[in-house]
Amino acid sequence: MKIRSAAAMLVAGALALASQAPAQGAGPKYNTDATLIYYDSSGNATLDPAEPQNGSSYSHESLLAIYDTLIRFDQAGNLTPGLAESWTINDDLTEITLKIRKGVTFHDGAKLDAAAVKRNFERSTALGKRAGNTLADTFQQIGTIETVGDDTVKLKLRQPSGQIEFRLAYNSGMMVSPAALEPLPNGDPVFGATMKPIGAGPYRVKSFDSNVKTIMTRYDEYWRGKEGRPAGFENHYVPDARARLNAVRSGEATIALIDPRTIADAKAAGLTIQMVEKNALWDIYLNVSRPVLSDVRVRQALMYALDREALADAIGFGSSKPTGQLWAPSSPFYIKELDTRYPYDPAKARALLAEAGYKNNAEITLLLLNTTEYRQLAEALQGMWADVGVKLKFDVIDVSQYTQFARPTPRGDMMIGRNGGRGDAVEGLMQIVGTGGGVNPGGAASPKIDALLQKARILKSTDPKRLETMLELSREISEQVGNIPTITRATVYAYKPGCILDLEAYMPAGDERFNDVKIGPNCK
Amino acid sequence: MSATTMQSAAVALPPPSGFVKRFMRNRTAMISLIILLLITLVAIFAPYLAPHDPAKSSLRAIMKPPNATYLLGSDDLGRDVLSRLIFASRLSLIASVQAVVIALGLGLPLGLIAGYLGGWVDMVIMRLNDALMSFPALILAVVIVGMVGPSLTNAMTAIGLVYAPRVMRVVRGSTLSVRQEVYINAARATGCSDARIITRHVLPNVTGPLVVQATVLMGQALLAEAGLSFLGLGVQPPEASWGSILGAAFPFMQRSPVPTIAAGLVISITVLCFNLVGDGIRDSVGRMRRAGD
Numbered sequence: 001m002k003i004r005s006a007a008a009m010l011v012a013g014a015l016a017l018a019s020q021a022p023a024q025g026a027g028p029k030y031n032t033d034a035t036l037i038y039y040d041s042s043g044n045a046t047l048d049p050a051e052p053q054n055g056s057s058y059s060h061e062s063l064l065a066i067y068d069t070l071i072r073f074d075q076a077g078n079l080t081p082g083l084a085e086s087w088t089i090n091d092d093l094t095e096i097t098l099k100i101r102k103g104v105t106f107h108d109g110a111k112l113d114a115a116a117v118k119r120n121f122e123r124s125t126a127l128g129k130r131a132g133n134t135l136a137d138t139f140q141q142i143g144t145i146e147t148v149g150d151d152t153v154k155l156k157l158r159q160p161s162g163q164i165e166f167r168l169a170y171n172s173g174m175m176v177s178p179a180a181l182e183p184l185p186n187g188d189p190v191f192g193a194t195m196k197p198i199g200a201g202p203y204r205v206k207s208f209d210s211n212v213k214t215i216m217t218r219y220d221e222y223w224r225g226k227e228g229r230p231a232g233f234e235n236h237y238v239p240d241a242r243a244r245l246n247a248v249r250s251g252e253a254t255i256a257l258i259d260p261r262t263i264a265d266a267k268a269a270g271l272t273i274q275m276v277e278k279n280a281l282w283d284i285y286l287n288v289s290r291p292v293l294s295d296v297r298v299r300q301a302l303m304y305a306l307d308r309e310a311l312a313d314a315i316g317f318g319s320s321k322p323t324g325q326l327w328a329p330s331s332p333f334y335i336k337e338l339d340t341r342y343p344y345d346p347a348k349a350r351a352l353l354a355e356a357g358y359k360n361n362a363e364i365t366l367l368l369l370n371t372t373e374y375r376q377l378a379e380a381l382q383g384m385w386a387d388v389g390v391k392l393k394f395d396v397i398d399v400s401q402y403t404q405f406a407r408p409t410p411r412g413d414m415m416i417g418r419n420g421g422r423g424d425a426v427e428g429l430m431q432i433v434g435t436g437g438g439v440n441p442g443g444a445a446s447p448k449i450d451a452l453l454q455k456a457r458i459l460k461s462t463d464p465k466r467l468e469t470m471l472e473l474s475r476e477i478s479e480q481v482g483n484i485p486t487i488t489r490a491t492v493y494a495y496k497p498g499c500i501l502d503l504e505a506y507m508p509a510g511d512e513r514f515n516d517v518k519i520g521p522n523c524k
Numbered sequence: 525m526s527a528t529t530m531q532s533a534a535v536a537l538p539p540p541s542g543f544v545k546r547f548m549r550n551r552t553a554m555i556s557l558i559i560l561l562l563i564t565l566v567a568i569f570a571p572y573l574a575p576h577d578p579a580k581s582s583l584r585a586i587m588k589p590p591n592a593t594y595l596l597g598s599d600d601l602g603r604d605v606l607s608r609l610i611f612a613s614r615l616s617l618i619a620s621v622q623a624v625v626i627a628l629g630l631g632l633p634l635g636l637i638a639g640y641l642g643g644w645v646d647m648v649i650m651r652l653n654d655a656l657m658s659f660p661a662l663i664l665a666v667v668i669v670g671m672v673g674p675s676l677t678n679a680m681t682a683i684g685l686v687y688a689p690r691v692m693r694v695v696r697g698s699t700l701s702v703r704q705e706v707y708i709n710a711a712r713a714t715g716c717s718d719a720r721i722i723t724r725h726v727l728p729n730v731t732g733p734l735v736v737q738a739t740v741l742m743g744q745a746l747l748a749e750a751g752l753s754f755l756g757l758g759v760q761p762p763e764a765s766w767g768s769i770l771g772a773a774f775p776f777m778q779r780s781p782v783p784t785i786a787a788g789l790v791i792s793i794t795v796l797c798f799n800l801v802g803d804g805i806r807d808s809v810g811r812m813r814r815a816g817d
């Protein structure tokens with residue numbers, strides 16, 4: 001008996017020691033007192049998920065940290081439960097039922113329930129076309145919003161749609177506290193700057209400067225827990241690439257999105273470079289209603305006049321590859337031959353232009369976002385197109401004004417965009433080449449593109465016809481040159497070694513989701 | 525009004541021959557003037573001097589260090605830096621002239637009117653002047669360009685507008701002292717109109733300080749143009765000015781330092797020369813004043 005109890009004590013003691021030893025030896029895994037300071041090249045005009053500028057997947061770091069979504073994209077882009085613990089869609093795609101998670105609170109202490117979700121949906125519906133393109137389109141598709149009990153919301157759609165579940169994992173599903181959604185005294189719905197940014201995400205807003213910075217602190221009552229998260233998260237909009245890199249070098253920022261051109265400098269400074277390959281690319285959005293671009297031969301000529309290999313070498317610095325489509329090879333929608341559909345052939349480009357009636361007199365205005373990165377690519381395009389007799393003029397604006405390509409009055413004939421893709425592939429195409437798309441003020445390049453988009457919209461994500469339709473769509477877009485893809489664009493981050501942990505690729509957006517990023521134990 | 529002021533204002537611009545002699549004796553100013561003349565010649569004969577087409581890019585030869593083909597290396601798009609700097613001298617100089625002409629065109633008449641007429645006219649013009657001068661020049665230019673859109677013409681018009689108050693102050697000051705002169709009263713007594721008095725008697729006497737101011741402004745306008753173009757708010761590609769070349773080269777300074785240093789040096793030297801020539805003119809005029817005493 002004595003021996004057994006002594007042995008038991010020994011085992012218990014050893015276990016106790018074993019459980020303490022690693023903790024003492026390794027110290028804490030993360031620094032949860034530090035603030036995660038991110039220097040980004042995109043900003044937020046306001047923190048309203050319905051704000052048009054917030055439709056860009058490059059403006060999502062702050063939004064995703066503040067607002068949790070009903071349905072949640074996992075890192076690979078699959079749909080998983082979020083604030084809705086489950087959801088069902090009927091067979092004819094006209095009804096979606098959401099079961100709302102219990103025990104979730106907003107940053108102001110308000111409870112998330114079916115009524116709160118309904119309030120959010122009603123505000124979004126009331127905004128109509130003032131809201132961002134995708135959000136407006138989502139709520140235009142929803143006919144009625146019903147609550148069943150306090151944890152179920154039923155949406156009846158005006159027409160069948162396979163897209164709503166994707167949308168609810170995006171801005172349309174970002175839930176705002178009902179208290180922040182009270183209509184204005186004149187009865188108008190709150191919108192943009194008039195909406196207080198109160199969500200149910202892992203970080204709450206402390207202060208916000210439009211298109212400058214968002215300062216957030218950790219929300220300890222977050223339903224997915226607070227474990228390992230830094231005490232705060234700051235998202236700064238710094239358009240100058242070198243300033244972003246220097247901020248990391250000096251310790252002013254914990255992590256920055258850097259320009260591929262500064263990779264060598266960042267490495268030389270001893271920083272860790274994390275390159276994330278995505279569906280992202282340097283794309284050229286077109287306004288095909290402009291006279292010069294309305295002719296498909298001109299658009300094809302522009303494709304033939306691009307030396308993509310040279311562009312990738314000169315601009316990508318090891319982070320880019322030539323591409324002729326919107327999808328990366330890892331995507332199910334990727335079609336290999338589209339990458340070589342328009343090889344570099346200046347003679348053919350000249351011939352097509354001549355056929356279209358242009359002989360050294362085609363003039364195109366490019367709406368140029370004023371950063372060194374866009375400017376370098378724009379000047380390279382200018383040189384290549386000048387070789388085939390196309391004069392490219394620049395209309396320069398600040399990056400934050402990019403919506404002017406389509407709104408309120410379309411400006412420029414084309415615009416370079418660093419397209420980051422969307423969680424919903426159909427949605428991604430719709431925005432760029434579909435009529436009414438956010439960066440497509442001139443409508444579709446062919447009626448077939450719109451027809452195929454409409455067809456894809458009403459197919460379930462699991463339906464084999466969806467893949468077939470998407471492939472057909474990609475071929476048609478390439479043939480009609482609905483956009484001008486140039487080179488792929490990996491997202492490149494720099495930080496001090498060991499200071500950023502758990503930064504994983506987040507495929508549904510152009511930039512990564514910072515919600516679960518941790519700071520290393522020895523970093524400030 | 526002291527006797528000294530009256531005399532100095534009356535003989536503000538010395539006879540040309542004396543002025544030239546004095547200026548030529550100022551070695552620093554002369555060397556600066558020669559450098560400026562050389563830069564102007566380079567600008568005029570740019571197509572004959574530039575070894576390459578400044579806009580021709582070669583993406584497979586980017587950021588090459590200086591070599592036999594590219595004497596100052598190639599830039600981020602594989603263009604010859606030397607040829608670009610040579611061609612850019614045209615735009616940089618023309619842009620500066622444009623800004624100074626606008627500054628003079630606005631500042632000179634308004635300064636003359638304010639100084640000569642005095643009273644409420646002077647009051648209104650000078651308060652507007654003070655309001656404009658209370659803004660930092662470059663920031664105000666950025667605001668103007670931001671509103672009307674970036675282009676070289678817009679940028680230089682903005683710079684011209686921003687510098688006009690400086691000209692206006694100098695002209696008004698000189699006019700104020702000249703209008704007290706006996707010969708102005710005499711002209712008035714003989715029935716000369718205000719317009720005639722201003723153009724025939726006042727204007728020639730404010731020319732001295734004005735030339736000095738214009739020379740110094742040339743340097744400042746060049747620097748301002750470089751600043752705006754550096755920020756992408758001035759000249760637009762494919763054309764380039766020294767500032768836009770500096771702006772494009774700057775992100776690659778560590779990898780390829782020559783274009784940044786070359787563009788920076790050209791800007792610094794030119795601005796310095798304008799300032800030194802301005803100083804030279806001022807000193808030559810000043811000696812004449814003393815001689816007048």
